[in-house]
Amino acid sequence: MELEVRHLRALCAIADTGSLHKAARLLGMSQPSLTTQLRRIENALGAELFTRERTGCRPTPLGRDVLSRARPLVAQLALLVSETRAAAARTDGARFRIGSTASRALAGWLRRLRQRLPGTDITLHMDVSANALLRALAAGQLDVAFVHEVEGCPLRVPDGLERLVLVDREPQFISMARDHPAAAAPVVDLADLAEDRWMVDPTVDGEWDGLRRVLGAAGIDPPVLHADYHTAASLIVVGEAVAPCQPTSGPRDDMAIRPLRDDPLAVRLLLYHRPADPGGPAAPPYEAAYAELAAAYREAALRTSAYRQWLLRHGSPLLRAG
Incomplete structure (x- = not known):
């Protein structure tokens, strides 16, 4: 061989x-x-x-x-491929390659970018792994990467990448069955979920380590199910599990989404890009991408009642952003 x-x-x-x-x-x-x-x-x-x-x-x-x-x-081959594709893109027209972990702001971001950058071929590559997206960005396979970093679990950022902070600390809410006893309260204590099975996707960078740290600090050692979050929804609605979720998650008739008291689980939302080459071709529109992402995220945040109330209680600058 x-x-x-x-x-x-x-x-x-x-x-x-x-x-x-x-x-x-x-x-x-x-x-x-x-x-x-x-x-x-x-x-x-x-x-x-x-x-x-x-x-x-x-x-x-x-x-x-x-x-x-x-x-x-491997890196040299990836660079050869990306440079060849970039050269072809310059010949065929402008192109902007986005990488992202899951976010409710994505649809609005793409819509805004297409309006702001008419004639640009905008592509999207989704991945559960923020570290995989950052490696692809460093290898020239992406122009920007929108990722989340679980609190207490730093990402492995390749050298040379530049970072823009979208949200320094986004709280993670909890999703549970609509008839869960804790769903009757507007804010949930971790202790109220001590007897529940918790669901986590171990392929999401930092997710399991971050959750285990928070549960351990609270003195809780619940049974844990490992599965992807698409599978999780079917388990949550029938009361088989609870799971962390993004605060921008929309309401569902069969599921309750509530903030956790004192917000023990959180992530940072970050936009990474490579530095512009002064002697090279025109740099991708990083500033425009960040501005439209911030606007799209604000739209998604204020559209969700539970998160909007959280933002009001905490005097978030998102409420004052234009």
Whole structure:
């Protein structure tokens, strides 16, 4: 077996995520397929590159040496592809490539950008992993990345990226069944959810670590379900679980969304971009992107009653923004 670029990408993804499951999701393949591929790579090299532990995968000393050689090759190939695509885009017309984690502000942001940048080909790449989006941005595959950073769990930001802060601390609300006893109150105490199953998506960077830290500080050790948030909704509405959610989440007839007392769970909303090249072609419209994102986020925030009330109680500058 000869090593190919896809094998090197797989090794880098496993090292970056520390997990075969997360790496497989990042690469768009199944975990069994990635496990088989890793086994074949190790057999071809005649040595183990990762140790498999209960908490994830860690490179062996030989694995670290292989990775130190693989990363520059993968990065150079990604740069070659992105520069070639950028050159084609300059020939064909303006293009603006957006990466984003999930947000209720996305639809309004895209609508505003299309109005502000007529004739620009605006594309959107969604990913649950903020770190994956930042790596794509650093490799030139995106022009901006709108991501959230879980409080207490810093993102792994590649060198050279520049950051604009949209919201320094966005509280995370809690979603539960409409007939949950805690839903009768406008604000929920963590203690009222101590007996519930909590649902978390472990592939969202920092989500599980941040939740575990907050629950531990409150002296709560509930059973936890690991699943994606699309699956979560069906479990929440029948009372099988509760889950953190964005405060901009819209109301539903079969689900209650409430703020947590003292806002123990929070994220920062950030827009990253690469620095403009003074000697290169015209820089992507970073300032316009940020301004339209801020306006779209404000629209989404004020459209949701529970979050609007929270903003009023806290005297948020969003209420005064134009």
